[in-house]
Amino acid sequence: MAEVRNKQVILKEYVSGFPKESDMDIIEGTVTLKLPEGSNNEVLLVKNLYLSCDPYMRILMTQGPSSLTPGSALRGYGVGRVLESGHPDYKKGDLLWGITNWEDYSFVSLDQSPFKIEHTHVPLSYYTGILGMPGMTAYVGFFELCSPKKGETVFVSAASGAVGQLVGQFAKLAGCYVVGSAGSKEKVELLKNKLGFDEAFNYKEEPDLDAALKRYFPEGIDIYFENVGGKTLDAVLLNMRLNGRISACGMISQYNLTQPEGVTNLMNIIMKRIRMQGFIVSDSYHLYPKFLEFILPHIREGKVVYVEDMAEGLENGPAALVGLYTGRNFGKQVVVVSRE
Amino acid sequence: MAEVRNKQVILKEYVSGFPKESDMDIIEGTVTLKLPEGSNNEVLLVKNLYLSCDPYMRILMTQGPSSLTPGSALRGYGVGRVLESGHPDYKKGDLLWGITNWEDYSFVSLDQSPFKIEHTHVPLSYYTGILGMPGMTAYVGFFELCSPKKGETVFVSAASGAVGQLVGQFAKLAGCYVVGSAGSKEKVELLKNKLGFDEAFNYKEEPDLDAALKRYFPEGIDIYFENVGGKTLDAVLLNMRLNGRISACGMISQYNLTQPEGVTNLMNIIMKRIRMQGFIVSDSYHLYPKFLEFILPHIREGKVVYVEDMAEGLENGPAALVGLYTGRNFGKQVVVVSRE
Numbered sequence: 001m002a003e004v005r006n007k008q009v010i011l012k013e014y015v016s017g018f019p020k021e022s023d024m025d026i027i028e029g030t031v032t033l034k035l036p037e038g039s040n041n042e043v044l045l046v047k048n049l050y051l052s053c054d055p056y057m058r059i060l061m062t063q064g065p066s067s068l069t070p071g072s073a074l075r076g077y078g079v080g081r082v083l084e085s086g087h088p089d090y091k092k093g094d095l096l097w098g099i100t101n102w103e104d105y106s107f108v109s110l111d112q113s114p115f116k117i118e119h120t121h122v123p124l125s126y127y128t129g130i131l132g133m134p135g136m137t138a139y140v141g142f143f144e145l146c147s148p149k150k151g152e153t154v155f156v157s158a159a160s161g162a163v164g165q166l167v168g169q170f171a172k173l174a175g176c177y178v179v180g181s182a183g184s185k186e187k188v189e190l191l192k193n194k195l196g197f198d199e200a201f202n203y204k205e206e207p208d209l210d211a212a213l214k215r216y217f218p219e220g221i222d223i224y225f226e227n228v229g230g231k232t233l234d235a236v237l238l239n240m241r242l243n244g245r246i247s248a249c250g251m252i253s254q255y256n257l258t259q260p261e262g263v264t265n266l267m268n269i270i271m272k273r274i275r276m277q278g279f280i281v282s283d284s285y286h287l288y289p290k291f292l293e294f295i296l297p298h299i300r301e302g303k304v305v306y307v308e309d310m311a312e313g314l315e316n317g318p319a320a321l322v323g324l325y326t327g328r329n330f331g332k333q334v335v336v337v338s339r340e
Numbered sequence: 341m342a343e344v345r346n347k348q349v350i351l352k353e354y355v356s357g358f359p360k361e362s363d364m365d366i367i368e369g370t371v372t373l374k375l376p377e378g379s380n381n382e383v384l385l386v387k388n389l390y391l392s393c394d395p396y397m398r399i400l401m402t403q404g405p406s407s408l409t410p411g412s413a414l415r416g417y418g419v420g421r422v423l424e425s426g427h428p429d430y431k432k433g434d435l436l437w438g439i440t441n442w443e444d445y446s447f448v449s450l451d452q453s454p455f456k457i458e459h460t461h462v463p464l465s466y467y468t469g470i471l472g473m474p475g476m477t478a479y480v481g482f483f484e485l486c487s488p489k490k491g492e493t494v495f496v497s498a499a500s501g502a503v504g505q506l507v508g509q510f511a512k513l514a515g516c517y518v519v520g521s522a523g524s525k526e527k528v529e530l531l532k533n534k535l536g537f538d539e540a541f542n543y544k545e546e547p548d549l550d551a552a553l554k555r556y557f558p559e560g561i562d563i564y565f566e567n568v569g570g571k572t573l574d575a576v577l578l579n580m581r582l583n584g585r586i587s588a589c590g591m592i593s594q595y596n597l598t599q600p601e602g603v604t605n606l607m608n609i610i611m612k613r614i615r616m617q618g619f620i621v622s623d624s625y626h627l628y629p630k631f632l633e634f635i636l637p638h639i640r641e642g643k644v645v646y647v648e649d650m651a652e653g654l655e656n657g658p659a660a661l662v663g664l665y666t667g668r669n670f671g672k673q674v675v676v677v678s679r680e
Binding site: 266 | 569573588589590591594599600601602603604605606607608609610611612613614615616617618619620623
């Protein structure tokens with residue numbers, strides 16, 4: 001029975017404020033590469049290949065009913081290969097994406113409904129991004145919740161991130177005018193030159209977000225894909241059009257604040273008949289096959305591209321995760337555990 | 341040609357903060373009871389009978405693109421009788437409800453699409469309330485936007501007002517559990533004893549709204565009918581259930597503030613997959629016949645009741661209107677111009 005080293009990224013203690021690398025620790029133990037006794041074929045042994053850094057993970061690091069337990073490994077989305085399975089639907093060698101731990105080897109419960117990866121002509125890491133949870137998030141949040149119509153105007157915040165870069169490209173496929181905001185000159189260039197956004201701006205260089213939005217949307221915004229919350233949402237509300245739709249996906253600007261910023265312009269929701277819809281993508285995973293049918297041909301034909309920021313090695317995981325909250329990542333932040 | 345006295349309530353100047361009676365003036369002029377030359381049959385001469393005091397009117401008293409003009413009469417919903425008409429669809433003697441001026445006699449443009457009153461076995465003043473704009477507001481905002489299901493939990497703020505008292509009764513008809521908040525002991529008694537709310541509380545006696553809502557909704561709120569905004573909305577967000585719906589109808593607590601209160605708990609919209617939908621009822625007036633079909637039998641059979649607060653005479657209009665914003669009204673606030 002092979003016993004091998006198992007490196008883990010653990011949460012040292014609950015986080016308040018911005019997360020720091022020192023809130024996490026790298027520890028090394030061993031694991032026996034064998035399914036535990038009595039696991040009733042409901043557990044897989046998986047070798048983790050890629051781990052996904054996602055903004056929502058910060059929420060699980062604050063003390064609360066659904067938070068991570070200090071001392072245990074971080075949990076999040078990842079891509080892995082099945083080493084042992086007692087379940088007929090999963091075979092040794094299968095590739096999966098789904099919830100896993102931040103470590104070399106994980107026991108993944110089938111309760112977590114891991115997705116089998118059937119299409120491998122694309123980079124495997126894509127299953128942490130465009131072909132995984134963030135891709136589905138962009139698809140459901142934009143197409144299903146906002147029902148975009150040709151000629152409508154779309155604003156995306158955190159636009160070069162894992163989800164935002166896809167929302168912008170989907171908006172162009174739908175015949176919309178799309179503007180993104182991001183936090184650096186390089187990201188703005190990326191949005192305009194590689195990702196096909198009509199316009200983009202660096203929010204850090206806009207002291208007056210309302211004025212910036214009025215410049216890019218003189219007629220107002222039909223659809224806002226909300227990734228950041230707080231002041232941005234407040235400025236957007238002033239610039240929404242009648243019957244506008246807000247897909248509320250995340251509020252990354254608020255996750256590290258002890259007291260969230262107050263949003264003051266909510267009367268616009270009434271006056272402009274706005275629909276604001278919050279969602280959690282896992283409620284819509286039944287749409288995944290439909291999504292793959294839509295997205296795979298677009299990837300193959302180069303009509304949708306995807307920008308990844310790869311951190312090499314589990315030991316660089318904490319820095320990669322922490323970097324999300326200061327915008328250090330350039331595109332989808334991935335941690336490479338093993339290229340096999 | 342009869343020339344008669346025409347009393348008017350005019351806006352003296354733009355209002356900031358809470359409106360005062362002295363922001364308005366009563367003036368008396370004369371009017372010739374004859375359609376103006378060149379009005380091309382597109383104007384009716386109407387004798388106003390009842391005027392409606394509605395919270396949204398405050399918004400038109402702040403300087404802005406759609407505000408009232410200082411020196412001119414207030415405008416709002418009312419009930420009147422046609423004295424002269426050149427249009428074949430409206431006859432002398434017809435009763436109408438719709439937008440009119442705060443004065444004895446008005447020229448009403450057909451652009452304003454006044455509704456003809458066909459059912460007169462109910463008090464005529466009902467067409468400023470249960471059978472007019474507020475009734476439609478409760479109907480559209482509750483049934484159309486919230487799709488209530490039997491057994492769901494409903495919270496209504498400003499629950500004894502023109503709209504709220506109906507939302508509560510509609511919620512009971514739909515088989516829901518409904519709790520209302522209001523601003524006095526008498527209103528709370530009204531909600532529980534006459535209007536059939538399951539529970540009601542006086543928000544002025546609840547220093548911790550979150551705790552009050554947890555007391556009445558230990559399992560959370562499925563549907564919130566939003567009339568007040570601000571701190572109430574913030575506390576409600578903490579208590580919404582998964583897939584909750586918020587019908588955003590008004591935010592009366594915010595209308596008199598120079599700077600609206602900040603709402604800090606919007607992350608709940610995401611985590612709980614909440615849909616918040618703003619609306620303006622006039623967008624849905626095509627549903628008015630369907631609404632009448634629903635509501636008239638309920639009134640006739642005494643299954644829906646309606647509480648009105650009548651102010652007698654135009655000269656008492658300013659006090660009646662101002663009273664809305666401190667909750668002095670007990671039920672729907674109406675101004676009686678003439679009982680004919």
